[in-house]
Amino acid sequence: RVLGNITVEEYDPILMLDSFDSTNPDDYTAGFPMHPHRGIETISYVYRGSMTHRDSLGNEDTIGDGEVQWMTAGSGIMHEERLPASERLLGVQLWLNLPAKDKMVPPAYRSIKNSEIEKIEYSWGKVRLLAGEFEGRKGFMSKYLPLDYYDLHINPNTSIILNMDSERSVMVFTLLEDAYIAGELVKEKTAVKLTPGDSLEIKATEKKAQVLFISSKRLDEPVSWGGPIVMNTKEELIKAFDDLKRGTFLKEKIIY
Numbered sequence: 001r002v003l004g005n006i007t008v009e010e011y012d013p014i015l016m017l018d019s020f021d022s023t024n025p026d027d028y029t030a031g032f033p034m035h036p037h038r039g040i041e042t043i044s045y046v047y048r049g050s051m052t053h054r055d056s057l058g059n060e061d062t063i064g065d066g067e068v069q070w071m072t073a074g075s076g077i078m079h080e081e082r083l084p085a086s087e088r089l090l091g092v093q094l095w096l097n098l099p100a101k102d103k104m105v106p107p108a109y110r111s112i113k114n115s116e117i118e119k120i121e122y123s124w125g126k127v128r129l130l131a132g133e134f135e136g137r138k139g140f141m142s143k144y145l146p147l148d149y150y151d152l153h154i155n156p157n158t159s160i161i162l163n164m165d166s167e168r169s170v171m172v173f174t175l176l177e178d179a180y181i182a183g184e185l186v187k188e189k190t191a192v193k194l195t196p197g198d199s200l201e202i203k204a205t206e207k208k209a210q211v212l213f214i215s216s217k218r219l220d221e222p223v224s225w226g227g228p229i230v231m232n233t234k235e236e237l238i239k240a241f242d243d244l245k246r247g248t249f250l251k252e253k254i255i256y
Helices: 005-011 234-246
Strands: 014-022 032-037 040-048 051-055 060-063 067-072 077-082 089-097 108-112 118-122 125-131 147-154 159-163 169-176 179-181 184-186 191-193 199-204 209-216 224-226 229-231
Touching: 005 014, 005 191, 014 169, 040 147, 051 067, 051 108, 060 067, 060 108, 067 077, 067 125, 089 169, 089 209, 147 159, 147 199, 169 179, 169 199, 179 209, 199 209, 224 234, 229 234
Parallel strands: none
Antiparallel strands: 014 089, 032 077, 040 067, 040 089, 051 060, 051 077, 067 108, 118 125, 125 147, 147 209, 159 199, 169 191, 169 209, 179 184, 179 199, 224 229
């Protein structure tokens, strides 16, 4: 786990970032059996391998190399994630907080397949536009919080300068290989929270780098976090777990 409870305030609105990279199926084929979420969105990017999602709304869907799953837990959802054996499983899962006013919105699920992900080629490398906007181009647009999510592939000894919104909360994650972030060498599989600014330079070393760029809007709201549920107050959190015990957690569901 790269980000979690202790980084909530600094990385707001990104609650969690889990990184996975394995060539041993024994590490991951157990998957994640059916479990609840409320008050967040989970965004899974599988760059290599595959992931199958099934949930209490009746969705069942598999994504493969380079694709994204976007789940809005909202008022409550149960889901499971299965991870079939593959040559390599590589990617990340983000938890994006929901604003207080949207904590109890209806749950939803969708995938973003390769046909919907724009690949933009440049002399320095390429961008895979997973969500949001990049230089006037639009990808999948987040409904509740603005989110720009780029997968940057930077050629060896080459740099890119990205324009940034100084009002946004911006982070990067070095998915593959080390990279220079704003002049500082950052090791592979490391998250870096950026200070406000108008631009950012990312440079590859002598090896090609793959860096995830994530930009959103700070919420600056209280966070009450208990396992898979993230609310704003302790009372809301207690209510959520009480709903689970009473069988009233799911506001929208199908009966299998």
